[in-house]
Amino acid sequence: MAVPTAPEPFRPASPLFLREPEIRKGVELLYFGYSHLTRAIDEGLAAKGLGRAHHRALYFIARQPGLTVSQLLALLAITKQSLGRVLTELTERGLVEMRPGDRDRRQRLLRLTAEGAALEAALFEALRERLSAAYQSAGQGAVGGFWAVLEGLVPADERAKVAALGR
Amino acid sequence: MAVPTAPEPFRPASPLFLREPEIRKGVELLYFGYSHLTRAIDEGLAAKGLGRAHHRALYFIARQPGLTVSQLLALLAITKQSLGRVLTELTERGLVEMRPGDRDRRQRLLRLTAEGAALEAALFEALRERLSAAYQSAGQGAVGGFWAVLEGLVPADERAKVAALGR
């Protein structure tokens, strides 16, 4: 791939948008776009002494109040221990509270406290600013394409969970 | 109203695609899409005992053979020390080689060895598979929108560096 004289792989009928340059462009934009979006909240997080891992938990709890630890674990795709640390810190700081489920008392239903909700909202505002600016500069038509490609990157089974977030 | 204190979001005329649900959808798809794409290479990386940090360096060196350490640093947006560790390991393993610049002999020009290029190509293949499947399922029209939104997330000055990768 580095040398222009290398034997060309000969992909005859592949459409232009599937050639290597287009794939590389997608990989790079995804990397830089994701980086810049996540950086948008670092300052707000640092002011509270929290990290990105805390934000991810806050975000999904805000999104699905009352979800169980298992559900959160499935969304984040990390281990119980990693999540445990984060959740302990968030509850100690009074940002998250957990109550036993009434249907199944083994479960802990997670929700944000008022303070947690306020923090999540403030952080979301930073994300909103950046992403809505991007939506606007790209135009409404582009947004659908943006979603469609990203949905294609998510395996079908997980796609259901993601879609269910917008309950 | 003399006191405009509470910054109530109240965005009356904002188009549908800029409302909170659409922003949340974008945030979530970006998170899950990015996660799944990067996971595509973890197996190949683990087989070589390398991590994602190594891959990012390999990737950009493959993309711009002969780039300097400073340029790579600017792309990755990490510290000299963090990159130093990665680069040392990659050169020790014979995947990357560095030569002094001829215009400025302080510089180290980075390039992949044959072995490094082979590894990068193999890892890229995994990315290509996932992303081209997503491109295909979304359709050619969607890809342009995908790029446009992501470009909007990248600050203007950095956008130039990113675009220059496809030299």
Added chain:
DNA sequence: AGAACAGGTCAACATGGCTGTCCCGACCGC
């Protein structure tokens, strides 16, 4: 009653960021 399950916890470890400090050799402007 006993198995399976939700959740928590401990110890130990890996990765990949970070800071601050210091150093060398090369380049450039006066």
Added chain:
DNA sequence: GCGGTCGGGACAGCCATGTTGACCTGTTCT
């Protein structure tokens, strides 16, 4: 040609966040 700046490297140490495996408690289900 000398002093300042620059490209790059290296030290020590810290922190956040991920991992594993083992084990415990209480609850639910059969």
